[in-house]
Amino acid sequence: MDALILQILNGLDKGSAYALIALGLTLIFGTLGVVNFAHGALFMIGAFCAVTLNRILTLSHTVIDETRTDFLGKPLQVDVPYVYDIFGESAGNAIIDWSVPLAILFAIPVMIAVGVIMERGLIKHFYKRPHADQILVTFGLAIVLQEIIKYFYGANPIPTPAPEAFKGSFDFGTMIGFDPNIIIYPYWRLVYFCFAVVIIGAVFAFLQFTTFGMVVRAGMADRETVGLLGINIDRRFTIMFGLAAAVAGLAGVMYVPINPPNYHMGMDFLVLSFVVVVVGGMGSLPGAVLAGFLLGILESFASMREVIDFIPGINQVIIYLVAIIILLTRPRGLMGRKGVMED
């Protein structure tokens, strides 16, 4: 029982990342009809927004410490961040410590701008082209974006820790009557899960309860009719692309304390997120969220030693196996809409 609870918890934070990325993918597919293989790259760019803000906050001038030497035996050059000079060492440290949550504010405008530029500059030219062309061009774009990031930040992962207040873990097991050290869970993963729930809730509320959202939903259902009513649906869809980019970017920002970001992290999530979208049902926002959490939890279960001992290699194929089963039994996915991606 304890092992099951533990793997459900692990699946929730993994599923949070899948759900957020898949939500953005579905928004873009549902509005613009574009299969965006560059969506993983947007997740990665979001993560590097957090790295960039951390680097901005730690911009330093050097002072010479005559009492210590560097690796060549010369007096040590010590970096002193400018924020220390401006706010004092204690406040400066606190600002740097909270750089990841602060990066949310930094990433929102950056990601919306990246999304709008991407859509207006490249992807709009492929709206009427076959899905294969869209996949090729967006996949190429993803590679270009990750090579740009690698050029500036290198290939190695860059540690970007959570604020000190959220480091370590809490004993969830003792809260529900288990012995100590049986079910432990890191604070930041709980923060990530809550953050994902808030973002997902905000996107649904935006689409459900605002006039803008209502028009977008109408456009998703019947773009032509909405256009005939004199509504500039293309402009709204461009904004939705920016919003989807921001959702992926924020998922990336908050993910960096879980795993240090590298230029390739978007690709690691991309294929899984597409499986999530297909399992959830093409164009279905609730389906994407549901499938994200479901596959995250199943992936965690498949990583249990007892399961691997019983079915060797299951941890590597579980997601694809589930996708095959769902597509065989429910070809439109869990919550797919009729007519989407169907001739």
Next chain:
Amino acid sequence: MSKLNLTRRGVIQTGAVAGAGLALPTYLSAAGHEGFTNAPTGSTVTFGFNVPQTGAYADEGADELRAYELAVEHLNGGGDGGLMNTFSSKALEGTGILGKKVEYVTGDTQTKSDAARASAKSMIEKDGAVMITGGSSSGVAVAVQALCQEAGVIFMAGLTHSNDTTGKDKKANGFRHFFNSYMSGAALAPILGKNYGTDRKAYHLTADYNWGYTTEEAVRTSTEAMGWETVAAVKTPLTQTDFSSYIAPVLQSGADVLVLNHYGGNMVNSLTNAVQFGLREKQVNGKNFEIVVPLYSRLMAKGAGANVKGIFGSTNWHWSLQDEGSKQFVKSFGEKYGFPPSQAAHTCYVQAMLYADAVQRAGSFNPCAVAEALEDFEFDGMGNGKTLYRAEDHQCFKDVLVVKGKENPTSEFDLLEIVEVTPVGQVTYDASIFGGELGTCNPGA
């Protein structure tokens, strides 16, 4: 009775196909002269540096390339001479090799065996490289070593830690300066016993590929021999990024030590996840929970940040060593590039120098003469103390460093501290234990 139909066109076609077939086995020695592949005929000799320039190990590859460029500079008489000043062999004079100026070409392994073989093949066939060196992966090293054996050139391995490179997959044309999994286990176990006690329960997470298996086996064998119990060993996919579902059950298993047989991005992520789960703050079986990383790399440790603090591992070389060779190499590299070299840079630089020295002593670039000069060659002054290139398996035997993540680093390079220099006698093993056959040297041509 059948009738034989011979036509002019048919004879020409058959002849062309048969000719191409007969020529195929010698495809790699097309440029061979004077009895061996790519014998240098002009005033220059070409080395092939095959390193990861793209992919996850690109930063490590870039450091290897820096080291090779420095070695070429020193071999041609430039710079401060580097390790030629401290090397026990004085055959090299800074005038190139056998009077020929050293030039080089580079290839990108991408840390993929097929890509690495293709780039090595191109450097041998098109660029006339007489020696191939470099790499950051055992899979790549084994693949390129086999290619070099077929082609008749020497392969001086870069960073490769699997026992197999000079064990079951060893080749007569291949040589490794870097240490291996067995040596890591043998060096680490006594230190772990001394610091954590001999009554421990270990849980292994092992990367699901060749290097992971040999490292797990080495650490298990060494730690079980001193009394540790292995409660579980779980293989993790090489593509895994989030290890939470593998780490969460560790405490439930009753283990009080987690051994992460991971390298590169796997190591960074699994260690980060383990620290996130608060494992190091736990008490199990009345003891503090501990984590061990058998193979450390400073470049990779940087990615894990503060999570490496206090964690034991092993390494081939570290820039903080205070012997004359290490100090000289750090000075040469540091003054040229502005930061200290990694262990990958060190082993690559040393391999290039050892090859050049062997050619100089042998008086020939013939791979078989070079191999003979390297076999059972004893040397000093290259940063690892007295070292032997063992003839039986072409593996270097030297002291091994046990290191620990530094508690109070003074810079981004100052991440590891040396805990012990394990003497070579403690990590030496019988060449036959890993099987494999060296075979005979292939000069190509």
